[in-house]
Amino acid sequence: MxxxxxxxxxxxxxxxxxxxxxxxxxxxxxxxxxxxxxxxxxxxxxxxxxxxxxxxxxxxxxxxxxxxxxxxxxxxxxxxxxxxxxxxxxxxxxxxxxxxxxxxxxxxxxxxxxxxxxxxxxxxxxxxxxxxxxxxxxxxxxxxxxxxxxxxxxxxxxxxxxxxxxxTMPEGEKAARILNIFTRGLGHIGKADTAVYLRPHHGGIGMPEGRDVFINACHYMIEGLNAVTNSQGIKLTDLKFIASHQANKRIMATVARQIDFPEDHMLSNIEEVGNTGCPSCAIALSQNLDRVDHGDLVALSVFGGGYSCGAVLLQFL
Structure with a gap:
C-alpha cells in the first residue's frame, strides 16, 4: 500500500x-x-x-x-x-x-x-x-x-x-509519497535514563547530560537516514534536503559533515525558534516547502531523549 x-x-x-x-x-x-x-x-x-x-x-x-x-x-x-x-x-x-x-x-x-x-x-x-x-x-x-x-x-x-x-491518494498541492518510515528505541544505550527528563513539579524539563545526547544524536540520526535510504536503494547524496530534529545547530553541522552533505540543504529554524521538540523537523520542512521541487527526495531524521531515533524518506510529486 x-x-x-x-x-x-x-x-x-x-x-x-x-x-x-x-x-x-x-x-x-x-x-x-x-x-x-x-x-x-x-x-x-x-x-x-x-x-x-x-x-x-x-x-x-x-x-x-x-x-x-x-x-x-x-x-x-x-x-x-x-x-x-x-x-x-x-x-x-x-x-x-x-x-x-x-x-x-x-x-x-x-x-x-x-x-x-x-x-x-x-x-x-x-x-x-x-x-x-x-x-x-x-x-x-x-x-x-x-x-x-x-x-x-x-x-x-x-x-x-x-x-x-x-x-492513499497522491493528491494535494505539495503531495509527497512516503517511501519509508524507520523508528528505533534506544533506552539501553549511554545515559538514556538520565540525559533528558520532564518531571512536572519535580524540576520540569531538563537536559543534564548534553554531551551524551550530542554524541548519540549524531550517530543515530545518521543510522536512521541510512536505514530509510538503503531500503530504497538510494544514496544519501541523492537527497535534496534533510529536515532534522532542531536540537542544536552543531549537531546538524556534524551530521552534514559526517555524511558529506551540503549544510545549506540541512533545513533549519533553530536560530529563530529554538528547540521546539518533536514537531521541529516537520516545522522546518513545512517552512521550506517552496524550496522543494517535483521529484525531490527529502528525509526527516530525529533523535529523542529516553533514548529513541527515527527517520522518514519522502519523494515529492
Missing part, C-alpha cells in the same frame, strides 16, 4: 525570547548561547495558548489545504511529550472541533521522536485497513515546563506545532 502526505501546515507563536533575556536569568550571554547552540531567539506560547490550542491552530491551517473534507478523517494521532491534558488530548480536541465523528484518536509520546512514531502508527492502521484518511499533529509547549534558571538547558526551548494529512 502506498501512502502519501497530502498537505503540511505549521503554527508558531508570535512571541520571541532573545538570548539577552537569559543573562540575568541563568548567567548565559548571547555569544555563549549562539556559539554552542545556534539559537538567537526562541518561540514562546502566549498566556492563553497551550499544547492543545497550538495543535488546533496547525490543523486549522492544514484544513485550508486538504484535498478532502476534514470530516472524512478516520484517524487522528497527536504527538507530544509536553501535554496540556493527558485525558482530553490534542487528538480529541481536534476531533471535537472539526466534528470528525468517525475518527479514532490517540496520543503518542517518544520524546523528540514522537512525530515520526505517530507517522508509523498511521502506517500500521492503514495496513490493517482500519483507516484511510489520517491527520498527524505534533505540538510542544516546552516553555510551560522549562526551568529558565537552569544554565544547562533553560535557554534551549521553544514552542510550536505542525500537522500533516496522510492518505
Amino acid at each position: 502506498e501512502l502519501y502526505i497530502n498537505a503540511f501546515a505549521h503554527y508558531l507563536p508570535d512571541d520571541r525570547v532573545p538570548n539577552s533575556y537569559f543573562k540575568d536569568v541563568n548567567g548565559l550571554d548571547d555569544e555563549w548561547i549562539r556559539t554552542r547552540t545556534g539559537i538567537s531567539t526562541r518561540s514562546k506560547a502566549g498566556e492563553n495558548e497551550n499544547t492543545n490550542t497550538m495543535a488546533l491552530e496547525a490543523v486549522k491551517r492544514l484544513n485550508e489545504k486538504l484535498p478532502f473534507p476534514i470530516e472524512e478523517v478516520d484517524l487522528i494521532v497527536a504527538a507530544t511529550y509536553s501535554p496540556h491534558d493527558t485525558v482530553a488530548t490534542a487528538a480529541h480536541m481536534i476531533q471535537r472541533h472539526f466534528k470528525a465523528r468517525a475518527a479514532r484518536c490517540l496520543t503518542v509520546s517518544a520524546a523528540c521522536s514522537s512525530f515520526i512514531n505517530a507517522m508509523e502508527i498511521v502506517e500500521g492502521y492503514f495496513a490493517m485497513n482500519k483507516a484511510t484518511k489520517a491527520i498527524v499533529v505534533a505540538s510542544e509547549h516546552n516553555t510551560e515546563y522549562s526551568n529558565e534558571t537552569c544554565p544547562q538547558s533553560g535557554h534551549l526551548w521553544g514552542d510550536g506545532s505542525v500537522a500533516i494529512a496522510i492518505s
Whole structure:
C-alpha cells in the first residue's frame, strides 16, 4: 500500500525570547548561547495558548489545504511529550472541533521522536485497513515546563506545532509519497535514563547530560537516514534536503559533515525558534516547502531523549 502526505501546515507563536533575556536569568550571554547552540531567539506560547490550542491552530491551517473534507478523517494521532491534558488530548480536541465523528484518536509520546512514531502508527492502521484518511499533529509547549534558571538547558526551548494529512491518494498541492518510515528505541544505550527528563513539579524539563545526547544524536540520526535510504536503494547524496530534529545547530553541522552533505540543504529554524521538540523537523520542512521541487527526495531524521531515533524518506510529486 502506498501512502502519501497530502498537505503540511505549521503554527508558531508570535512571541520571541532573545538570548539577552537569559543573562540575568541563568548567567548565559548571547555569544555563549549562539556559539554552542545556534539559537538567537526562541518561540514562546502566549498566556492563553497551550499544547492543545497550538495543535488546533496547525490543523486549522492544514484544513485550508486538504484535498478532502476534514470530516472524512478516520484517524487522528497527536504527538507530544509536553501535554496540556493527558485525558482530553490534542487528538480529541481536534476531533471535537472539526466534528470528525468517525475518527479514532490517540496520543503518542517518544520524546523528540514522537512525530515520526505517530507517522508509523498511521502506517500500521492503514495496513490493517482500519483507516484511510489520517491527520498527524505534533505540538510542544516546552516553555510551560522549562526551568529558565537552569544554565544547562533553560535557554534551549521553544514552542510550536505542525500537522500533516496522510492518505492513499497522491493528491494535494505539495503531495509527497512516503517511501519509508524507520523508528528505533534506544533506552539501553549511554545515559538514556538520565540525559533528558520532564518531571512536572519535580524540576520540569531538563537536559543534564548534553554531551551524551550530542554524541548519540549524531550517530543515530545518521543510522536512521541510512536505514530509510538503503531500503530504497538510494544514496544519501541523492537527497535534496534533510529536515532534522532542531536540537542544536552543531549537531546538524556534524551530521552534514559526517555524511558529506551540503549544510545549506540541512533545513533549519533553530536560530529563530529554538528547540521546539518533536514537531521541529516537520516545522522546518513545512517552512521550506517552496524550496522543494517535483521529484525531490527529502528525509526527516530525529533523535529523542529516553533514548529513541527515527527517520522518514519522502519523494515529492
